[in-house]
Amino acid sequence: MLRVDVTKQLGEFSLEASFESQGRVTGLFGASGAGKTSLINMIAGLLRPDRGVIALDDETLDDTSKGVHLPPHRRRIGYVFQDARLFPHLNVRQNLDYGRRMNKLAEDAAQFARITDLLDIGSLLDRRPGKLSGGERQRVALGRALLSKPRLLLLDEPLGSLDEGRKEEILPYLVRLRDEGIPMVYVSHDAAELRQLATQIVMLKRGRVTALGGVKVLT
């Protein structure tokens, strides 16, 4: 369970959001500039709330009243950025392996094979990110986040930088992931995308939560 109750002032923009989600895939829906990215950056620990609480299952990640702020590297929350952010100096295999090495997890060849199969990236392992297409890059970024064994996966418009054809290419992989059972927070401004993926919706408008509930709130 994810519980968020935070406020954050960013220049002129104020974000005040409160929601709880039991859903497997929480869809964070809103126009650009609604504060979606700021909100998941706070869940990831990359941005500190001015006031409030963020808790995942039984663990408090942020609690400003108690001065609690768990740094990102200790949250075990995976993050797939809109722009992939693969490490340019590492090849695909090293990118995929990065989280495991940093968390000092044992090598798990079966898991590695399973994720690379799931995402169809087994043939790309020796390439550098600069030689990948946009869709391939995004799939590698997904694999990299998954292989760090996160307890929650954040996806910030993972299809946002792709054209229609490429979106159709990635979407089935995301559906497969959802059915794997890893809890996700999925950010998008595309209602159709969320209808296919999300099990619960948080609607955000100019920094405020305007609706909460099942996918039918999108209509």
Added chain:
Amino acid sequence: MFEISPAEWTAILLSLRVAIVATLVATPFGIALAWLLARYEFWGKSVIDAVVHLPLVLPPVVTGYLLLLTFGRRGLVGAWLADNLGIVFAFRWTGAALACGIMSFPLLVRPIRLSIEAIDRRLEQAASTLGAPPWKVFGSVTLPLALPGVLAGMVLGFAKAIGEFGATITFVSNIPGETQTISSAIYSLIQTPDGDAAAGRLVVVSTVIAMGALIASEWFARRATKRLHGN
């Protein structure tokens, strides 16, 4: 005839030793300072920046004299180092290395700082969400991406160190076999009758070393661009 005499070899090898030691010892400090200047805003930053660049604009003889006052046998730091750690800089090759290290420091720091500033910090954020604590982010993302800049800075610093003259001769004098580098050997030779041929040979050697360093530095800079674009 291009035959290098033993005395000339001594000066060449000493120059190489001084410049290599100066560069290797200065590099970790250079990386730390470049990182501080690239990433942090703090009180006194512009003062530190100015002090680092001072050797570039001060007359080298002034830097050498200041070194003599500080690190000489009776200097504040020099006396302490000699009494407590047995380290002596005055009139030793180590003093030449110190002078060269300080004179070349601004050239070493600058490319490193620029390459750290050019790194996309969002890559470091990505690394932290994958479980890397800050020092591992530095070691696995920041430093590797800045590496071509580090190497370029080392090469430039080395080239400057091997050609350094004014501060070195002021601080540690011009003792053959101990502190007489290529530059001070050339200086002595052109003041000696019949020294022209030997001076000419050393001029050729130092030109070749400097050219080599500049070409290497350019090559590292090109690699840096390639690396950052992920090809």
